[in-house]
Amino acid sequence: MVASKKRGKQTVVLDSGPSIVTVASITGPMEGQGLLGPYYDQVLEDNLCGHKSWEQCESYMQQQVVQMVLAKGIMSMDQVDCILGGDLLNQLMAVHFAMRDTERPFLGIYGACSTFAASAAVGAMFIDGGFFKNVVTCVSSHHDAAERQYRFPTELGVQRPPIAQWTVTGAGGMLLSSEVSGKPKIKAVTLGKIVDMGLKDPNAMGPAMAPAAEDTIFTHLQDLGRDITYYDQIYTGDLGAIGKELVIQLLGEKGISARPYYEDCGCMIYEEKQDAHAGASGCASSAIAFCASIYPAMLQKKLRRVLLVGTGSLHSTTSYQQKESIPCIAHAISIEMD
Amino acid sequence: MVASKKRGKQTVVLDSGPSIVTVASITGPMEGQGLLGPYYDQVLEDNLCGHKSWEQCESYMQQQVVQMVLAKGIMSMDQVDCILGGDLLNQLMAVHFAMRDTERPFLGIYGACSTFAASAAVGAMFIDGGFFKNVVTCVSSHHDAAERQYRFPTELGVQRPPIAQWTVTGAGGMLLSSEVSGKPKIKAVTLGKIVDMGLKDPNAMGPAMAPAAEDTIFTHLQDLGRDITYYDQIYTGDLGAIGKELVIQLLGEKGISARPYYEDCGCMIYEEKQDAHAGASGCASSAIAFCASIYPAMLQKKLRRVLLVGTGSLHSTTSYQQKESIPCIAHAISIEMD
Numbered sequence: 001m002v003a004s005k006k007r008g009k010q011t012v013v014l015d016s017g018p019s020i021v022t023v024a025s026i027t028g029p030m031e032g033q034g035l036l037g038p039y040y041d042q043v044l045e046d047n048l049c050g051h052k053s054w055e056q057c058e059s060y061m062q063q064q065v066v067q068m069v070l071a072k073g074i075m076s077m078d079q080v081d082c083i084l085g086g087d088l089l090n091q092l093m094a095v096h097f098a099m100r101d102t103e104r105p106f107l108g109i110y111g112a113c114s115t116f117a118a119s120a121a122v123g124a125m126f127i128d129g130g131f132f133k134n135v136v137t138c139v140s141s142h143h144d145a146a147e148r149q150y151r152f153p154t155e156l157g158v159q160r161p162p163i164a165q166w167t168v169t170g171a172g173g174m175l176l177s178s179e180v181s182g183k184p185k186i187k188a189v190t191l192g193k194i195v196d197m198g199l200k201d202p203n204a205m206g207p208a209m210a211p212a213a214e215d216t217i218f219t220h221l222q223d224l225g226r227d228i229t230y231y232d233q234i235y236t237g238d239l240g241a242i243g244k245e246l247v248i249q250l251l252g253e254k255g256i257s258a259r260p261y262y263e264d265c266g267c268m269i270y271e272e273k274q275d276a277h278a279g280a281s282g283c284a285s286s287a288i289a290f291c292a293s294i295y296p297a298m299l300q301k302k303l304r305r306v307l308l309v310g311t312g313s314l315h316s317t318t319s320y321q322q323k324e325s326i327p328c329i330a331h332a333i334s335i336e337m338d
Numbered sequence: 339m340v341a342s343k344k345r346g347k348q349t350v351v352l353d354s355g356p357s358i359v360t361v362a363s364i365t366g367p368m369e370g371q372g373l374l375g376p377y378y379d380q381v382l383e384d385n386l387c388g389h390k391s392w393e394q395c396e397s398y399m400q401q402q403v404v405q406m407v408l409a410k411g412i413m414s415m416d417q418v419d420c421i422l423g424g425d426l427l428n429q430l431m432a433v434h435f436a437m438r439d440t441e442r443p444f445l446g447i448y449g450a451c452s453t454f455a456a457s458a459a460v461g462a463m464f465i466d467g468g469f470f471k472n473v474v475t476c477v478s479s480h481h482d483a484a485e486r487q488y489r490f491p492t493e494l495g496v497q498r499p500p501i502a503q504w505t506v507t508g509a510g511g512m513l514l515s516s517e518v519s520g521k522p523k524i525k526a527v528t529l530g531k532i533v534d535m536g537l538k539d540p541n542a543m544g545p546a547m548a549p550a551a552e553d554t555i556f557t558h559l560q561d562l563g564r565d566i567t568y569y570d571q572i573y574t575g576d577l578g579a580i581g582k583e584l585v586i587q588l589l590g591e592k593g594i595s596a597r598p599y600y601e602d603c604g605c606m607i608y609e610e611k612q613d614a615h616a617g618a619s620g621c622a623s624s625a626i627a628f629c630a631s632i633y634p635a636m637l638q639k640k641l642r643r644v645l646l647v648g649t650g651s652l653h654s655t656t657s658y659q660q661k662e663s664i665p666c667i668a669h670a671i672s673i674e675m676d
Binding site for chain 1: 342343344348350390391393394419420424427428429430431434435437438440441442443444445446447448449450456460463464466467468469470471487528529530531532534652653654655656657660662665667669
């Protein structure tokens with residue numbers, strides 16, 4: 001078997017174009033009050049939603065998303081060949097507990113906040129490779145669960161610097177299928193490499209991730225011989241206001257004028273007055289922005305060609321305590337609507 | 339694209355049969371004194387090996403494994419299309435820091451101790467699907483790093499119950515390729531589903547994982563219409579002495595006499611006198627047993643058909659503290675030597 005689908009250094013083309021048949025999103029109340037509030041499928045009344053812990057609430061959101069993508073696609077669980085997903089919690093606690101009762105093959109993927117794009121990339125490759133017909137992806141993050149795991153006890157209410165971002169409480173997922181037409185298709189995938197520029201401040205994840213995002217975007221365009229104008233819009237996952245400007249600057253240094261074609265999902269979620277500082281972050285940042293805004297715009301053909309670039313900061317509390325720098329990664333999926 | 343490679347409920351066949359071109363293993367000193375001691379590629383003199391932390395030592399082991407599989411395969415890093423791997427540390431710290439300088443596309447996979455088989459499964463599917471020619475997988479675990487993350491401060495030396503297993507200090511990896519003949523080939527993959535029988539004791543991971551292992555073995559045989567005698571040997575990843583007996587019992591209840599055809603990697607690593615209690619565990623358990631014993635036996639054609647079943651306990655310290663049960667998973671790869 002020759003690797004006939006690889007192009008350039010890091011990109012593969014999926015000629016069969018697995019379809020994103022349906023998407024679904026669910027969020028916490030703060031996201032519901034934000035810019036995309038009316039467009040989420042479900043908004044929780046509070047961050048526990050009747051559960052005993054934030055982690056259980058996060059698992060509940062994942063379960064809801066999987067049920068919603070299947071209901072929208074008029075598909076039963078037993079038609080699903082495989083579920084792919086992850087979250088930010090240690091040992092992917094949210095998704096593992098959420099998928100316990102599905103009775104479906106499951107593969108856990110960890111790319112920090114890049115996991116939404118990474119899961120879609122792997123799912124699309126599994127379909128294009130002829131292995132599966134129907135794949136469900138699901139990722140989540142929960143502000144309170146992430147805060148106490150990564151930083152301080154949530155109840156402490158530690159003041160956050162202006163450069164910090166706010167972890168999204170939410171979950172989003174896709175139903176990918178080989179058998180549906182008239183839906184956005186994943187036509188290419190660029191798996192990213194780990195980029196570590198030596199930054200060490202875990203409050204400044206946007207700047208840490210920006211070089212990884214730039215690297216993947218630049219490599220993707222090079223690999224496929226595309227100008228940035230090929231895309232109606234390129235979206236990164238959760239760089240926030242500061243990281244977004246860095247990507248524009250870094251691409252500019254390589255002669256690419258990205259500003260008219262580029263947005264960051266972390267800048268699409270909260271209103272200025274919501275005090276989220278530099279923007280949204282978390283696995284759910286790109287997930288809910290994609291499901292509530294980007295995907296519907298593609299269905300309506302307002303956007304025909306999109307590059308979704310999931311961005312992940314791969315540090316842990318242990319690596320921070322050991323004074324390590326922050327390795328980052330970005331995975332891209334190229335989505336087209338005929 | 340029709341999912342022509344799927345068989346039954348959870349299995350895919352890889353007709354092209356991606357080859358396991360080379361493998362490599364590295365371990366800590368305790369493993370070096372164990373049953374397979376002479377067969378590891380490298381044995382560290384101590385559990386730090388000149389590094390400042392156990393976590394850094396674990397990353398070093400991963401780096402060494404990647405270098406060794408490439409050196410044995412006479413391949414340079416820039417011929418590698420993709421690296422897949424993981425470990426037990428929160429946010430996959432070991433593998434992410436290890437792969438920082440590779441400049442290769444990387445995908446993090448988390449299936450706890452099933453990650454060695456899971457990474458090989460995904461890598462083989464990526465090659466069989468025509469996406470990549472050369473994929474490297476690498477997983478690791480480190481007893482001291484895992485102990486302090488999952489249980490107690492390592493220096494405390496907390497007494498362990500007899501049912502507990504000993505997390506392997508080690509790393510193992512594969513070079514998978516589409517272009518080599520005369521090597522063991524991955525001919526089928528069965529991705530497991532999450533199985534949770536309600537067990538809650540994190541010291542008793544073997545019994546918790548046994549039903550997941552049995553489920554994947556049984557499903558694999560059903561999906562491909564195979565009798566257990568098709569395989570020269572089936573190996574689970576790290577069930578230990580107690581989990582292994584449970585698998586034999588559970589398969590027996592379904593009419594399958596597994597004992598003559600079944601072994602657990604967790605029972606192959608330590609000598610009785612090494613006080614490892616119920617056996618070995620950790621991502622590296624199946625990795626080093628495969629690389630040091632099973633793969634060489636296949637190369638020598640002492641084993642021609644092997645089913646390697648990676649087994650993973652997907653709990654976290656948070657889930658344990660929240661009194662949750664332990665979700666488990668098992669992924670299988672069917673390996674054949676012509």
